[in-house]
Amino acid sequence: MLILTRKLNEEIVIDGDITIKIISISENQVKLGFVAPKNIQINRKEVFEKVKESLLKATEMKTEKPNLTSGLKPNKL
Secondary structure (H helix, E strand, O other): OOOOOOOOOOOEEOEEEEEEEEEEEEEOOOOEEEEEEOOOOOOOOHHHHHHHHHHHHHHHHHHHHOOOOOOOOOOOO
């Protein structure tokens, strides 16, 4: 893990096209501003975890398809 110290209004640049700026600092809260390409998703970790969990559940549901053809008889030609 890289740990950086920044002051109010200072920025961090990631890979040349993502900028993180320190917007405000209070006793126990730091507000960050992000500038990134539209194809980059930026989420709080708790939101990311919920989305990930939902995607995993949806994937499990897709792989657990019921066998709808089990009661059908083969068609004889």
